[in-house]
Amino acid sequence: MNKSQKKTLEANDIHVDFGGIKALGGVTLTLNSGDVLGLIGPNGAGKTTMVNVLSGFQKPKPGWVKVDGEDVSTLSARKMAQVGIARSFQAARLFRGLTVLQNLVIAGLGIGMSSKAATKQARDILDWMGYRGGHDRQCSALPYSDERRISIARALALQPSFALLDEPASGMNEEECEHLMETIVNIPKHFGCGVMLIEHNMQVIMGVCNRIHVLDGGKSLAEGTPEEVKKDPNVLRAYLGEKNTRDDAVI
Amino acid sequence: MTYFIQVLIDAISLGSLYALVALAIGLVFGVMRLINFAQADYITIGAYSLVIPTASITPPLLLGALPAVAMVISVVAVVTVLALLTERLAFRPLRSSDPTTLLISSFAVSYFLQSLIILVHGGRPKTVSIGDSLTGAVEMLGVRIPGVQLLTMAVALTLLICLVLFLKKTPMGVQLRAAAEDFQMARLLGVPANKVIAIAFAISGLLGGTISLLFVVQTGTLDIKIGMMPTVYAFFATVIGGIGSLPGAVLGGYIVGIISVLLQSYLPEEMRAFRDAGVFSLVILILLMRPQGLLATKASKERV
Amino acid sequence: MMRVFERYFPVIALIAPLLIIVFVIQQTGSSNVRYVATEALLRLSFAVALYIFAGNSGIMSFGHMTFCAIAAYASAWQTCCTLLKPITMSGLPSFLRDNTFSLLPAALNSIGLAGAAAFLSGLVLMRLSSLGASISTLALMFILNVVYSNWTSVTMGKSTIVGLPVYVSIWVALGFAILLIIIAYLYQNSRWGLMLRATREDEVAASASGVSLYWSRVIAFTLSGFGAGLAGVLYAHFMGTVSISTFFLDQTFLIVAMLVVGGMQSLAGAVVGVTFISVVIEVFRRAEAGFAVGGMDMSIPRGSQELILAAVMLLILIFRKSGIMGGREIAWPWLKKDLGKRDAKARGSKQTDPSSPLAQGSAKA
Numbered sequence: 001m002n003k004s005q006k007k008t009l010e011a012n013d014i015h016v017d018f019g020g021i022k023a024l025g026g027v028t029l030t031l032n033s034g035d036v037l038g039l040i041g042p043n044g045a046g047k048t049t050m051v052n053v054l055s056g057f058q059k060p061k062p063g064w065v066k067v068d069g070e071d072v073s074t075l076s077a078r079k080m081a082q083v084g085i086a087r088s089f090q091a092a093r094l095f096r097g098l099t100v101l102q103n104l105v106i107a108g109l110g111i112g113m114s115s116k117a118a119t120k121q122a123r124d125i126l127d128w129m130g131y132r133g134g135h136d137r138q139c140s141a142l143p144y145s146d147e148r149r150i151s152i153a154r155a156l157a158l159q160p161s162f163a164l165l166d167e168p169a170s171g172m173n174e175e176e177c178e179h180l181m182e183t184i185v186n187i188p189k190h191f192g193c194g195v196m197l198i199e200h201n202m203q204v205i206m207g208v209c210n211r212i213h214v215l216d217g218g219k220s221l222a223e224g225t226p227e228e229v230k231k232d233p234n235v236l237r238a239y240l241g242e243k244n245t246r247d248d249a250v251i
Numbered sequence: 252m253t254y255f256i257q258v259l260i261d262a263i264s265l266g267s268l269y270a271l272v273a274l275a276i277g278l279v280f281g282v283m284r285l286i287n288f289a290q291a292d293y294i295t296i297g298a299y300s301l302v303i304p305t306a307s308i309t310p311p312l313l314l315g316a317l318p319a320v321a322m323v324i325s326v327v328a329v330v331t332v333l334a335l336l337t338e339r340l341a342f343r344p345l346r347s348s349d350p351t352t353l354l355i356s357s358f359a360v361s362y363f364l365q366s367l368i369i370l371v372h373g374g375r376p377k378t379v380s381i382g383d384s385l386t387g388a389v390e391m392l393g394v395r396i397p398g399v400q401l402l403t404m405a406v407a408l409t410l411l412i413c414l415v416l417f418l419k420k421t422p423m424g425v426q427l428r429a430a431a432e433d434f435q436m437a438r439l440l441g442v443p444a445n446k447v448i449a450i451a452f453a454i455s456g457l458l459g460g461t462i463s464l465l466f467v468v469q470t471g472t473l474d475i476k477i478g479m480m481p482t483v484y485a486f487f488a489t490v491i492g493g494i495g496s497l498p499g500a501v502l503g504g505y506i507v508g509i510i511s512v513l514l515q516s517y518l519p520e521e522m523r524a525f526r527d528a529g530v531f532s533l534v535i536l537i538l539l540m541r542p543q544g545l546l547a548t549k550a551s552k553e554r555v
Numbered sequence: 556m557m558r559v560f561e562r563y564f565p566v567i568a569l570i571a572p573l574l575i576i577v578f579v580i581q582q583t584g585s586s587n588v589r590y591v592a593t594e595a596l597l598r599l600s601f602a603v604a605l606y607i608f609a610g611n612s613g614i615m616s617f618g619h620m621t622f623c624a625i626a627a628y629a630s631a632w633q634t635c636c637t638l639l640k641p642i643t644m645s646g647l648p649s650f651l652r653d654n655t656f657s658l659l660p661a662a663l664n665s666i667g668l669a670g671a672a673a674f675l676s677g678l679v680l681m682r683l684s685s686l687g688a689s690i691s692t693l694a695l696m697f698i699l700n701v702v703y704s705n706w707t708s709v710t711m712g713k714s715t716i717v718g719l720p721v722y723v724s725i726w727v728a729l730g731f732a733i734l735l736i737i738i739a740y741l742y743q744n745s746r747w748g749l750m751l752r753a754t755r756e757d758e759v760a761a762s763a764s765g766v767s768l769y770w771s772r773v774i775a776f777t778l779s780g781f782g783a784g785l786a787g788v789l790y791a792h793f794m795g796t797v798s799i800s801t802f803f804l805d806q807t808f809l810i811v812a813m814l815v816v817g818g819m820q821s822l823a824g825a826v827v828g829v830t831f832i833s834v835v836i837e838v839f840r841r842a843e844a845g846f847a848v849g850g851m852d853m854s855i856p857r858g859s860q861e862l863i864l865a866a867v868m869l870l871i872l873i874f875r876k877s878g879i880m881g882g883r884e885i886a887w888p889w890l891k892k893d894l895g896k897r898d899a900k901a902r903g904s905k906q907t908d909p910s911s912p913l914a915q916g917s918a919k920a
Contacts, residue, residue, distance in 0.1 A: 055763065081765040089763070095756035097820065097882060098749075106753045109746045110765025158765060286690070344873045350686050351615050355815055356872045358617070362808050363865035370858040483697065490690055524705035531694040531701075535679065538691060542683050 006033045007068050007161045009054070009085065009194065014063035016049050016218075023049040024060070025218040031162055034188045036195045038205040038226075041215035042238060047198045048090060050215070051164045054196070055087040056080030067161070082111055084193075086160035090167045092151040094139040100126070100150055101135040107157035118157075125153050128190060129183060145176045149183070156187065162194045163187060169201045177204055184208045206230075214238070256394050258516045264400050266508030267407030270501045272462060272485035273492065274414060275455035277500030281431025282451045284350055286486060288357040289337055292364035293456055294478030297330040297463030301379055302473065304371045308378060315381050322381075327460035334456030335449060337364075343448075368475055377473040381464075403465050410461060411501070414454070418497065427451060431497055484511070487534040493544025502545060507534070565884035566740040569826045570733050577729045589725050595833035596728035597790050599826065602810050603735040604782025606825040608775045609814070611743055613755035614685045617807060618696030621676075622669040622780040623787030624703065624802035628710060629665035630788045631797045634658060635719045643716075646708025658722060658792075666784040673780020674773070681772040685758075688772075696803065703799045715798035723793035731789055735782050739822050747774050755820075812868045818878025823885050828878065835867075836860060 009031040016024040024046045031037050039047050052058035054065060056077035064073045072083060086107075095103050101122050108118025126135060131153070133146055142150065148168050155163050165184070169177050185208050187195050199205050205212065205226070212229045214221040222232040229235055272290065279287045301315035301322075314325045341360045345353060388395045417424040430437040430447045438444055459478070466477055484507050492503025510533060514526045537545070560567070573596075580592050605619045632640075632647060633656040640652050656664075680691045703710045710716075742748045751771040753761040758768060791797050809832075817828020845854035871878060 057759075057763075077759075077762040078765055078767060081763055087763055089760065093757050093760035093763075095753050095760065097756050098752060102749060103753075106749055106761070106766065107764040109750055112765075115746050154764065286686070341869055341873075348872075348876065349613075351613055351689070352872060352876060354686070354689060355615060355811060356869060358808065358811065359815075359865050359868040359872065363862060363869065366858055366861035366865055370856055370862060374858070483693070486690055487694060490687055494686065525701060528698045528701040531698045534694055535691055538683055538687055539679060542687060 005161075005192075007084070007194070008032050008066075009162045010066045011050070011054060011060075012064050012066075014050065014053055014060040014065075016046075016053060016058055016060055022218050024053070024063075026063075027215065027218070027220050029213050029220070029223070031194045031196050033161060033192060033194045035211060036184065036188060036197060036209045038209035038212040039196055039198045039215065040200070040202075040205055040212060041221070044217075045215040046218040047215055048166060049218075051087055051166050051196070051198060054080075054162075054164055055085055078110075081107075081158055081160075084159070084161035085164065086155035086158040086162070087164040088148075088151040088155045088166055088168060090170070092147045094142070094147055094151055094154070096140040097138070099136045099138055100131070100133065100142070103139060103150060103154050104157040107154050111158055121159075122157060125156055128186075129153050130179075145172050148172070149180070152183070156191055160191075160193050162196065163191075164196045164198075166198050167200065168197075169199055169204045172201075177201065180204065181207045253394050254516075257396075258512060260394070260396060260400065260404065261516070262509040262512040264404040264407065264508075265512050266505035267404060267411055268462065268465070268504075269481060269484050269488055269508040270504030271407055271410055271414075271458050272481050273488040273500040273504035273507075274411075274497065275458040276482070276485050277489050277492075277495075277497050278427070278431055278451040279455050280489065281495060281497065282427070282434055282448045283342065283346065283353070284434075285342060285353045285357055286489075287455065288354075288361035288482070289364060290455060290459060290485070291478035291482035292361050292368070293330050293334055293459030294463045294466070294481065295368060295475060296333055296364060297326050297460040298467050298473050298477050299368055299372055300326055300329045301381065301467060302372075302377065306373045308375055310372075310377055310379070312379070312381075315379060323461075323464060326464055327457055330460035330463065331453050331456035334452045334459065338449060338452040346448075365475055372473075372475075374475060378471055379467055379473055380471055381468055399469050403469065406461060406465060410458065423450065428497060432495065484508075484530070487531065491534055491537045491544055493546040496544065496546045499544055499546035561887050563740075564887040565823065566737060568885035569736055569823060573729060573733065573826075577725055581725060591833075591837055593723065593725045593728045593793060595829065596725065596732045597723070597786060597793060598810060598813070598833065599732045599829045600728070600735050600789060601783060601786035602813055602825050602829045603732070603739050603822070604779050604786055605810060606814060606819070606822065607739050607742060607782055608772075608779035610819050610821070610825065611748055611751045611755060611775055612685075612772055613820075614772070615689050615811065615819075616692040616776070616779070617689060617811070618692035618694070618699075619779070619783050619810075620802040620807050621692075621696045621699045622673050622783035623790065624699055624799060625672050626665040626669040626784035626787035627791040627797045627802070628703065628716075629668045630661050630791050631716045631719055633661035633664065634792075635716060635797075639718070643711055644709055646706070658720060662785075662788045662792075665788050666781055669784025669787065670777060670781035673783070674777040677773040677776035677780070681769050681776065696807070700799060700803055710799065713799065715796050717796045719791055719795045719797065721792055721795040723789050728789060728793065731785060735785065736822065736826065738778075738782070739825075742775075742778060743822065747771055751775050809864075812864055814878075815868050816871050816878055818880035818882050820877060820882035821880050821884050824878050824880035824882065827880050831879065832864070835864070839863070 011030075012028050014024050014027045015022070027046070027050060029037070039050060041047055049058060053060050056075050056079065060073060064071055066072060067083060067085070072080060075083065095106065098106075101119070104122035104125060105115070105118045108121050109115065113121065123135065129149060131146070131149065133142065139147070139150065152165060152168055155165070169180055172180060181204055184195060184197065187193065197205065197209060209226060211224065212226055213223045214229060214232070214235050216238045221238055222229055222235050224232070275290055276287060279285055301312060302310040303313045305311070314322055314329070317325060337360055341356065345356050348356070388397050389401060418428045419425070426437065426442045427447055427450055429440070430442050431451065437447070462481065463478070467473065485504065488503030488507040489500045490503070491506065492499030492501070507530060511526060511530050514529045515523060518526060577592065580588055584592070601619075601623060605616065609615050632644070632651045636643065637655045640647065644652065676695055680688045680695070683691060704713050706712065743752065750761070750766045753764065753766055754768050754771055762768065787802070813828040813832045814825055815828070816832055817826070818824025839855070839860035842855045843857055843860065875881075
């Protein structure tokens with residue numbers, strides 16, 4: 001599970017047009033193994049669309065996405081998962097009729113592992129995450145915060161080079177957020193991958209990211225370390241008039 | 252040449268019929284994501300309402316005994332009420348279900364209605380004669396056209412045009428069309444869900460009733476499966492036209508009707524019986540080349 | 556040993572009662588009851604075969620009878636009517652028309668043919684969306700129906716082929732039903748079965764987890780087609796006759812109703828649904844035939860059986876969508892206690908747990 005290879009995920013000049021609505025108007029960003037990159041911006045800035053592009057659910061037009069120099073812009077979502085780009089969903093999207101363990105095992109099967117190996121990996125990840133709820137618990141019976149943690153675990157079960165996490169902290173209380181932050185910070189160390197984190201919760205972002213990329217209205221506004229971004233006048237202007245406390249988590 | 256004109260008229264006639272049924276199915280699908288197998292039974296029940304329930308194969312007429320205009324209105328009314336009832340009782344409670352559940356439930360409603368007909372009328376085909384004056388043929392453009400077919404064509408085209416005008420020009424129609432093409436958006440814009448769904452069903456009932464009359468006049472028989480074939484053709488028409496697209500449903504209906512008639516007319520004698528198989532195969536072929544249908548809408552893609 | 560028993564409990568819990576019921580019927584029942592029970596077991600085979608695809612994928616195949624029909628006719632061509640075939644089915648190729656084959660190879664060939672048909676049609680149909688695929692399976696059944704109804708030189712058209720050797724007794728029917736149940740259980744817990752179930756739960760998340768919607772569906776459809784073929788062969792050699800009208804909408808509706816009532820998403824649901832509805836049907840059949848109540852002869856009108864069945868199906872869909880079994884398998888009753896123990900053990904040591912809990916299905920938590 002530990003990858004010693006350093007990989008790079010590059011997205012260049014990404015444009016996405018929804019019949020007149022420009023979701024993304026030329027965004028360029030890079031994610032490296034070991035990084036935790038935060039992707040923030042007001043509602044409608046294009047964050048989820050960006051994740052969709054990077055994970056194969058949306059094709060950029062124009063623009064490209066490359067993994068270590070290899071163009072993956074046109075790969076399907078499934079192929080992207082197999083190439084090493086994993087994502088979690090804003091709505092968790094767990095396989096509700098299946099157990100927690102089965103959810104992770106399926107991800108392992110999806111990248112071609114044997115049932116035995118996939119099961120062992122699943123248990124290992126759940127243990128690493130400190131999940132105490134019972135591996136054979138049905139996902140439809142999970143509390144909300146566990147749902148989000150399991151969806152992250154499932155993404156990690158894909159042995160990704162890059163894990164894109166879409167608003168994992170939304171709806172979590174302070175204690176749950178702390179635990180989440182601990183988990184996220186440890187992902188690059190344990191799994192050797194790069195993490196891109198979309199979040200509205202600024203405490204989480206500032207606490208785990210080593211770099212932050214700011215989007216607004218489909219365009220890049222700023223990029224830099226948390227300190228740099230915090231002081232950036234453009235960023236402050238974009239957020240002016242908008243409460244961005246922890247409570248602003250649910251869209 | 253005359254043969255070709257005959258074929259052309261047949262094709263337009265049948266195509267219009269299928270387009271009407273496909274539109275009924277498409278409307279209901281658009282507002283509810285429900286493929287209504289029961290549409291077949293709306294047609295069948297409309298036809299059977301013409302006679303008194305007896306075990307006889309030459310039953311006395313019920314609604315069929317009324318003078319023409321009253322007969323038409325009453326049959327259409329019966330079917331429309333039926334359609335609204337099925338919506339209220341069977342489909343409304345299932346409104347937010349997944350597509351497979353909806354599909355199965357319409358299958359169940361269809362079977363229920365069919366069993367009801369068998370219970371009340373018996374399962375054997377019956378003969379009915381209505382509209383005798385139309386059995387004569389009319390000479391036009393050097394071709395002999397049966398009066399019945401002229402009527403079918405005229406009625407179908409008129410209804411189609413009226414429906415299109417309704418959907419495009421009237422406020423209710425525009426709301427219905429918006430809801431059929433993007434239900435969520437329409438609701439957000441304040442279109443009343445219950446009303447719109449009820450109207451979609453009412454229209455499908457109206458179309459079902461009209462079509463049942465045309466069939467009975469044309470064939471003179473009542474069969475429990477009378478509504479099945481056109482409805483089955485109509486499903487496939489909706490699917491190849493593009494699920495969720497109303498113009499697609501109409502287009503699909505014409506394609507299916509025209510191909511059906513062409514195969515019927517130009518296939519060698521021994522192959523004619525396989526005409527239906529040919530149409531269905533073509534449906535699968537078209538779906539393969541364009542899985543989302545010929546005129547797909549964006550409403551068919553799921554948001555991630 | 557205990558481990559194995561626990562793991563396969565859901566399937567043992569289905570097979571054991573069936574064995575017991577059939578044993579009791581064989582000992583005490585009239586030949587009529589035995590006939591009805593055999594018929595029910597054959598329906599069970601078809602229902603389980605259909606479940607293999609529809610239950611695990613969430614896509615209903617309305618046209619699965621196609622594969623039954625293909626296998627039934629194929630077996631008829633090979634095993635029936637040695638003297639009459641050259642006359643009634645003159646269009647058959649000479650190796651079929653002029654020969655009769657023994658039962659086992661004939662059955663295997665027929666099932667193979669059905670499976671091949673399922674594979675080829677699956678390759679085509681699974682490219683479509685779930686709704687498009689469902690409707691296209693219906694188209695498939697219509698196509699076969701039209702072709703077989705009219706290809707009189709090969710299938711005798713709408714006429715019934717009679718004279719097939721009858722070898723399906725109640726025990727044969729039971730044996731094969733059990734075989735299919737075991738296959739279904741093994742499949743749904745295999746890698747492909749599990750991935751397919753993921754696509755049923757959430758197509759988008761499944762794709763994002765590297766699962767191929769297309770291949771998982773094609774594989775299930777093919778396996779399911781083999782199963783339906785088996786059911787078709789058994790049915791043909793139970794009735795001794797083959798007729799295209801039996802493999803059409805009426806039978807399809809019945810089986811779909813059974814799956815819905817029992818619960819389409821679990822194997823237990825399929826078995827329970829078939830059993831329950833078969834009993835209900837039999838009760839109705841007797842009621843329609845007439846029975847004596849306090850010296851009076853009564854009967855309910857013909858056709859009420861289908862009506863009530865359809866109504867029940869609708870009620871279930873409205874009020875308990877997941878059917879009687881609720882999409883769950885029959886779980887080992889002590890499972891809950893064991894869950895805690897096993898998890899504690901797993902957390903304590905990092906050793907691999909040899910018995911894969913994949914096999915637990917959706918156990919009650």
